[in-house]
Amino acid sequence: MRAGRTTIFLSLALAILLVPDAVARIISYAPVTSRFTRPAVQPRDASRFLLIESREPFTMPSMFPGPAASLAKGELVLHDPSGINEPKVVFTRTAGTDRIDLAAMNETADGRLHLLVVANPVSGVSSPSRYFYSGDGGESWTMLALAEGLYTPEFFREDVGSPVVRGRGSQIRPGDSETPFVIAASLRGSGQRTVFHAIDAGGTVRALMEMAANTHALLLGSDLEGKRFLISGRPIVGGVEQPDGIRILDADGTLDEVLLTAATHPFTEGWITSGGEVYLEEAPSTHQTLRLFRSGSSETLVSVGTRANNGPVVFAVPTHDFEGAWIVERKTGEPTRLLRHTVAGGLETMWTDLTGPEVEAIHPAASGERVLVQVHRPRAVEMRVIVDPALAIWEIGAPAPRRYDELFLAEGPAKAFVNLDVDAVASGGSFIFDSAPTDFLPPPPISSAPGGMEVTQEWGVVRASLQQRLVLPALARLPGAYDSYWKSDVILWNDDPEPVSIAMRFVPTGGGEAVERHLELEGNRIVLIADALPTLFGLDQGGGAVFLEPEHGRAITVTSRLYTEGPEGSYGMGVGATDVFAASSARFFLTFAGALQGPSTRTNLLVTDAGGFGSRFGIEASGPTGPTGRSDLAFEVPAGGQIQINDVGARVGVLSQAAARFETLRGLSIPSLVLIDNRTNDPTMFPPDVVASVPRMIPFVGHLDGANGSRFRTDLFLYNTADEVRGVTFAAKALDRDEPESWVSFTLLPRESKIIPDAYRLAFGREGLGRLRFWSARSAAETEGVRVAARIYTEKPDGGTYGFVMPALNAFQTAGPGESLEILGAVIDPRFRTNLALVDTFTQANGGSQRVEVEIIGPDGARLDRFETTVRNAGGTHLLDLFGSRGLTADRPTPVVIRVSPGTGVVGAFATLVDNGTSDPIYLGAALASQ
Secondary structure: OOOOOOOOOOHHHHHHHOOOOOOOEEOOOEEOEOOEEEEOEEEOOOOOEEEEEEOOOOOOOOOOOOOOOOOEOEEEEEEOOOOOOOOEEEEOOOOOOOEEEEEEEEEOOOOOEEEEEEEEOOOOOOOOOEEEEEOOOOOOOEEOOOOOOEEOOOOOOOOOOOOEEOOOOOOEEEOOOOOOEEEEEEEOOOOOOEEEEEEOOOOOEEEEEEEOOOOOOEEEEEEOOOOEEEEEEOEEEOOEEOOOEEEEEEOOOOEEEEEEOOOOOOOEEEEEOOOOOEEEEEOOOOOEEEEEEEOOEEEEEEEEOOOOOOOOEEEEEEOOOOOEEEEEEEOOOOOEEEEEEEOOOEEEEEEEEOOOOEEEEEEEOOOOOEEEEEEEEEOOEOOEOOEEEEEEEEEOOOOOOOOOEEOOOOOOOOOEEEEOOHHHHHOOOEEEEEOOOOOOOOOOOOOOEOEOOOOOOOOOEEEEEOOOOEEEEEEEEEEOOOOOEEEEEEEEEEOOOOOEEEEEEEEEOOOOOOEEEEEEEOOOEEEEEOOHHHHHHOOOOEEEEEEEEEOOOOOOEEEEEEEEEOOOOEEEEEEEOEEHHHOEOOEOOEEEEEEEOOOOEEEEEEEEEOOOOOEEEEEEEEEOOEEEOOOOOEEEEOOOOEEEEOOHHHHHOOOOOEEEEEEEEEOOEEEEEEEEEOOOOOEEEEOOOOOOOOOEEEEEEEEEEOHHHOEEEEEEEEEEOOOOOEEEEEEEEEOOOOOOOEEEEEEEOOOOEEEEOOHHHHOOOOOEEEEEEEEOOOOOOOOOOEEEEEEEEEEOOOOOEEEEEOOOOOHHHEEOOOOOEEEEEEEEOOOEEEEEEEEEOOOOOOOOEEEEEEEEEOOOOOEEEEEEEEEEOOOEEEEOOHHHHOOOOOOOOEEEEEEEEEOOOOEEEEEEEEEOOOOOEEEEEOEEOOO
16 A cells, blocks of 8 residues: 555645535446456555456355455456546456456555456366466566465455455555565465465565464454554464464564464454554454554453444544544444544544444545545335445544435445545545445336436446536537527526535537636525526527536536427427536446437437546447447547537448447547437437346336327337347336236347337237336346337327437436435426326236325425325326426426425336427436435
């Protein structure tokens, strides 16, 4: 790890951190890779991070020492946390090696990246390990000269915030510039014998200490500089076996006794101060204890009883300088306490939180001025097994955090920050977090500033930030094809009682001078800005993207409507804001199953650079026979800018129906795909498809007649992303009847895409409104499979269509008891009507129903209306003309928020804003509200 690293902040930066309490938010994010991953053992604050990546799922590591259990057929990939540099594969299969069991990285004080791999041949766990070392960041590798038959054990301990990723219990410990790693290597078989080895910067291996057989010979910790290490067991010195105990082992092989004991529990972790004192945390089955050893004596600092069923918990991590300990103490039904102990100052209580948050990890900042607090936040909802960490930056000396932002992920027990600089995060920087799902992913439901609506996969190693930075990818005031003229209305919502300052930057598509403005948004305020380009930026004409960043630590919700007007009314689409940290990166591709729909439509692609340093991307099409058209296209997006590719089909050489695969090649980018009907000029913005490795739900499909002569139909678009044949199964059910689901299956060739027109009638023989569940992967742990999109539309006599996209729900778009969904974009306006759709996610009907509360929040934050409705179990309801039916009118366009709060069950929701003249609807998605 970085020895004695300190961080210096300007007084201005510190002042920015001292912001008032604000409402919490749901954090948006995006995975950094589409593959299954396991982080290497590595310093958490390094300038790069190292992942073992595989196309096959990992098994969980053992809780006790033994051969590594990952059995990963994969490769080592070195990532840049900022996304500026492309990910780099630094180690893959070598001759006779087909499995990476363990990996480690150390960034030493001289700036070098040292890598270590423990690999095994395909012949099985009992085969001898091979150790490979690189002292130049993976440019070259050396097979280390260790005795044949040795292996390095791994056993899993939950991450509570030590400075090293997967460091607690690890038998690979980072060292210093001269000795980057110290490892424990054991001889397989009976009479297990362990030898501690030093791996020097030149690739030389030195045996530091041999341990007696049949003993808990383990690496337990180190000092800050990586020069001294805590070990347990019975060392052999001068051929003589020494008593069992815990000792300090220097990198030159000398020993210093700490504690002699008859036995050492394997769940022991510790660290060494600069003065040679030792903090030791033990967690056997009977108690949990933190002790300090100094000058031949010991002091018990904290001790609690058995940990069971989320009962008493105590854990500790080193202070930033290793001169003390941060301690968390939790007991069932009692307050949570954060304590700090230093050798010089003793034990002190920093705060006591009467609400008893389930603090599961703490991460001290390198500056010594703040701590990131990670809380386990269960959402106790029937059928919902996702539980998520919630995060807060706590300034030392302040009261306990009142606000925790939620990182809503399908987490496993090995979850952890992979790359984290707490000081940088406190100033708005990003972090990398691994949700570490188990072999079978905890499925999302079948289906405050809210968030997460743009997230396409709710697990994996993800990039995120506590600072909200939003992008509206399409703001326009300009003429278009077929006599269209496009304008944008923007709606902003500040749900905090305090006003918020928002920095805005308009970036013209294709280049040009950016325009910056500031907007002050009052507290508890929803604001509609009609024809926003001239109003916000003073521009009479143009088109581009808008970046919006609220002041530090604050959050807003933003959406917009892009439309063209005619004699009958308007045609348009909803354009929601995307957090820049939900952007696509180089090893996480996105798909658009409904990208190209034939010669009667045109497809435009807007791509916004989200990282601020430029990006590069490629796009490929797949039709009924697999990949088609050009595959050699790559495009550059300028730093902080946006480009638009008109008529994507013509650009890639495809004139018929096809799906699109979007891959960022460098940097971070946000794609926005717009399908436009050539006859009506009605646009539909398709979001990226949701990853389909768990069952998903399209909440509404149908074949029915509507108002003003409309006849709504549903087309389905299927795309097999795998390089092998895959099937997809659909289960359809009417919303208004208690009946079993009807199942239909389709088989797709590798990379094949297809369209199912008027699917509810032609595939299922049904009319009316229904919901549609689907699943495609062979196992729940696969990220490849058939992805599905849908469009609901009506066809005019001349063949023109208008309608809206109907995306599959992600986990952020359903809620249960104690949760709420919030929908922004509806307007009380006589030119429009708003319909609200509610769907229950239960698999099969049982004659019951769910209670749902609906609230309508006005522009000043006051509740305009509240009522309860019921949703049929495994069914749904469609509340037409929501505002008119409730007697809500306004003398001018009035923006509102629709809040949906189920009393029972798990319910999904969305709304449509319908033009009364043209009957053109736009989709308004729901987003999960923070608790």
